[in-house]
Amino acid sequence: MTEEGQALQASGPRERRPDLARYAGLIGLLGAVVLVALLMFAGGNGYRVSATFENGGQLVPGNEVRVGGRAVGTIESVELDQQARAVVEMDVTEAELAPLHRGTRATIRSSSLAGIADRYVSLEPGRNDGPELPDGGEIASVDASAPVDIDQLFNTLDPATREGLRGLVRGQGAQYERRGPDGARSLRYLSPALSSTSRLTRELVADDEVFERFLRDTSRAMGTIASRRDELSSAVADANTTVGAIGDENASLARGLDLLPGTLRKASSTFVNLRAALDDLDVLVAESKPATRDLAPFLRRLRPLIADSRPTIRELRTLIRTPGADNDLIELAGRLPRLAQLTSRSFPRAIRTFDRSQELVDTLRHYTPDLTGFLTKFGQAASAYDANGHYARVQPIFAPFRSNPTTGELTRLADTQRLDFFQLGRKSRCPGSAIQAPPDGSAPFAVEGCDPDAVPPGG
Secondary structure, eight states: OOHHHHHHHHHHHHHHHHHHHHHHHHHHHHHHHHHHHHHHHSOTTSOEEEEEESSOTTOOTTOEEEETTEEEEEEEEEEEOTTSOEEEEEEEOOGGGOSOBTTOEEEEEESSTTOSSOEEEEEEOOOTTSOBOOTTEEEOGGGEEOOOOHHHHHHTSOHHHHHHHHHHHHHHHHHSTTOHHHHHHHGGGHHHHHHHHHHHHHHHHHSHHHHHHHHHHHHHHHHHHHHTHHHHHHHHHHHHHHHHHHHHTHHHHHHHHHHHHHHHHHHHHHHHHHHHHHHHHHHHHHHHHHHHTTHHHHHHHHHHHHHHHHHHHHHHHHHHOOSSSSOSHHHHHHHHHHHHHHHHHHHHHHHHHHHHTHHHHHHHHHTHHHHHHHHHHHHHHHSOOOTTOOOOOOOOOOOOEEEOTTTOOEEEOOGGGTTTTOOOOOTTBOTTTTSOOOTTOOOSOOOTTOBTTOOOTTO
């Protein structure tokens, strides 16, 4: 063998060794890739359960499965069964939860109302002493519940209601626009309010029997209100009318509210001063208690009088207020100011006249018995004489003229001469002496220059 052949034989094996190393490295890399793929797509630990929901609730494969808020698995698939219900297959990766037991409840929940791809399935494991759910088992459909989406709620509303709700939302947005700082300040009071609400809730549920009775009573009350819904609707309509009438008088109401603080201040002072009066009133009440014992029988006896006085009160009401013009006391009172203006000049003159004639009236009062006797006895004294003994004939003549015997003419007499022909009797008689003296001694009335003994015979 030549030296070249020996050299070729010596170099051949040394050149093939690097190729074998490369092949071994490539095989190792492929094995690692396969291992990683198996770990990523092998499907967990192999414990799977399914649940049938009325709708899928926007679940997608890959969503979480949670127990008590902690992720314990994922959604593997969402399919439809023959009844168009959603069959959700779940892979539970937490070993301590497998296997689940019968009575486990599955609920589709969302992290927020506005979210779409944030749905998950919340599991409430059943009792450990219940039958186990095998791998690939199914949670009963009665234990699976799907959420009601807000779109489903809106779809139940008619167009008018949706339009009203849209206006409400827009109005709320306009109301709270640029009120962020105010809302931030209000959140400071949220924690105390929640704490108070929590304490209130604990107090409500502290006594289950009382709380249950309260709920039953509330249910009966709501039932009673529902049975009177027509009357309640009428009351609400009347209240609406009342509020509308109040709204129409908003200017007057605002004026009243402006005057209210001053009124309240004066009322406060009045009430403060009233305390002393109430103290004195206590004494009056204590003293009046013995007298009020007979008040009840008196009121019972007064009841028939009140019943009998109703017609009078009705007529009095008609007298005070009657439809029409110029026919009741209210309208008369309205015209009294005009009457007062008219009488403000005539009444003072009449009063002065009465004042001036007071002395004359006082004098004439003394002759009241004489005038009365004249009116009662004149007819008897002036009648013709008959068996009863009437003997006087009196014919008073008031002659304003005098006859001239020569010429036969009538001459007018002065006023002071018209009574010259009359004999008025003794001028020394006292007032009231024309009649027999009454038993009370009121007549005759002695005045200066009269004779009290000058009385009629038999007096």
